Amino acid sequence: MREGFQDDLDRLDGKLATMADAAAEAMRRATQALLTADLPLAEQVLSADDELDQLRAACEEDAYALLALQAPVARDLRGVLAVVYCAEKVERMGDLAAHIAGTVRRRHPDPTVPAELEAVFAELGRETAGMADRVAGLIRAGGQGGYAELSRTDETIDALHARVLATITAPSWPHDQRIAVALTLVTRFYERFADQAVSVSKRLDFAATGDLPG
Known part of the structure; x- marks a missing residue:
């Protein structure tokens, strides 16, 4: 049963990493559209946001099924609950790119x-x-050790926000x-996107170690 559970959890993590990949791509395209006033590209970002919403729903459904059927404890339980928490945050990252x-x-x-x-x-x-890319990499690598790095990048985002x-x-x-x-709102979307990425990395670190960094 333990081996089957781990396979299911790995697949769940894969879906979460795919969400982070999608959020990274959404931010790249949204920024390109912003800088070039490219309406068709902006519309692509807006349309793709529905797919990210569907991925979140799939992650949550699978996570709750694991909780009900396998009754995980300790690190396994933290891992499943982290997916539920992080899926909501990554979906929010996609929403911010769509904004x-x-x-x-x-x-x-x-x-x-x-x-x-x-x-x-x-x-x-x-x-x-790049923060979203790093989140995806952390998920695939087991989740530990990215919080400090992403917090430093978040400070860079805060400085750029202040500059604008x-x-x-x-x-x-x-x-x-x-x-x-308009620029006040847009720069706030970037700042909040970065905050969500840091929040995800913090929860991934906790899921892996049992200690909440900060």
Whole structure:
């Protein structure tokens, strides 16, 4: 029974890792759409979000079935419960990428990001998508040891977020205030995406070790 349970848990982890892969790809595409005002690409991100929702539902269904049929304890129980917790967080990451794509849709055909902030948002996109990639790798590798690394990256995201806010609230800001409002929301989506990735890594570390980092 133990071997069969481990196979089921490995498959469950695989679904969760696939979700993290999808969240990373969604963030890459959303950022590209944001920087290029590419409406068709933004629509792809919005459409793909439904698939991530379905993956979350499948993860939860499988996890609850394992809990009911196998009654795991200790590390096994932490592993199953971590999938339920993390699936919700990763789905939220996908939602946040979709929110960025939704901004592209609302602003189209006008661009959202002015030229002087393009590099900052490109970096936000690279760093946050990389965090989702790292989450996927942690899930596939057993979940331990990523919290400190992702927390450091989160600090980078926070600094970029602050940089955007400082720019758009400066007296010298030359653009329409509607653009400033849109950018305030968008940079917050990146910041929250990073927070969710850190939260996932923290729970994965706990599932693997029984100790909550922080």
